Amino acid sequence: MSEYKTRSPEDVSVGDKLDPVAIDITTGLVVCGALATRDFEPVHHDKAEAQATGLPDVFMNILTSQGLMTRFATDWSGPEAVVKSIDLQLGAPNVPGMVMTMSGEVTGVDSESGVVDIKVLGENNIWGMHMQGTVQLALPKEA
């Protein structure tokens, strides 16, 4: 178990930045992400249905965006962190061919409870902000 490190609140300061992660938005990710979250809305797997809404192709469902953003946060924190909340404003769709870059910065650390607030942004290279908001994690007190 020692190969996985989890940050403790003492390791973290307001202003700490998370290393950005770039995600290739592929048809596979969009379609399979919808499937993995049991979201069978046709716009997430059927290009013709998506184009009927005015978009060029199938687009990522919200549950996949939430999944990618919590992954981004827990990859940074380590596996003993507990996700407390994810609060997102939704922006432009993620469509195959785009690259979404997730970035984040610690905006709050409560050393009492171990809860840290991370301001996050997922931005694609074509249309800009896909999602932005706050992920809250509870970090274990002792490392």
Add this chain to the structure above:
Amino acid sequence: MNADELQAFEDEIYAFVGQEVYPPTPAPDDVNMPMIRQWAEIMGDTNPAYLDADWAANSSRGRTIAPPAMMYAWGQEGFQVTKGRSPNAQSNLVALFNKHGYTGVLGTNVKQEYFKEVSPGDNVTIQMVIDNISERKTTSRGTGYFFETLSTFTDQHGDVIGTQRFKVLKFIPQEQPAAAASADGGLEVPTRIASVRGPDNGWWWDAVDEGKVLIQRCKSCQTLRHPPRPMCGECQSMEWDSIESTLKGEVLSYTCVRYPHVPGYPKDPICAVIKLAEGTNLVANVVGCEYEDVSIGMQVTGKVEQVDEKTTLPQFYPA
């Protein structure tokens, strides 16, 4: 819609507040490893808390857990939704909006809070209500109403494991420019807004396309002027020619456009008024340095560069 009709419509929509979209409904399957593994593979999530039973046995939890972001997935309706969802309070509300022209739909906010982690073998029950509907709002997408659903998730012990608030804008769509789909349906990479070229200034932009920044010169009194215009402000002559700028200059004034980020443009572009060595001013971007490094009076050197597929512009670098 007159005032009475609007009142009647709003009475009808606000009657939906508090209505149940889904009564408490247990997920058809318990939280299970195959769905977790599939989710984790696709999300690229290698968290051992989800996947590694040996690691988890020795962790503070003592067991693997489901990714919290799967909370909503467990109870989702299945593939039959491709043939249409069964009517419920939310679809009835949406139908009512649509009937009155509020056909646009946009998910604007989603917030999940988690109170208790669940593991394989647990069962998640979802209950959803229409929690609130805003007053009529004018937004950049059109006039409409925000409605918010509140989903509450409980486990088999009746403990609330989490909640989800999802806010949707239903609006009367304004005429929108066609979405950025190229003829073959592929993605069109946005470019900068094209310069407007008329009889009085087109020649200047055409020269930029060829890599030159020209400055208009009065043939009668030799006064330089920019931006291009037909008449000399000094002697009113309409005869003119031009000289090529050396693109040496200094920053007269500058700002940084931080918000909004416009697709096709770099983030946080530095826009400056450059006083060229020839004496005229030019608005252009300062590049090759941070905003904090720019100052009034700073010496700069310009280069005419292609900045995207369709656009060539003079840009200025610290000298």
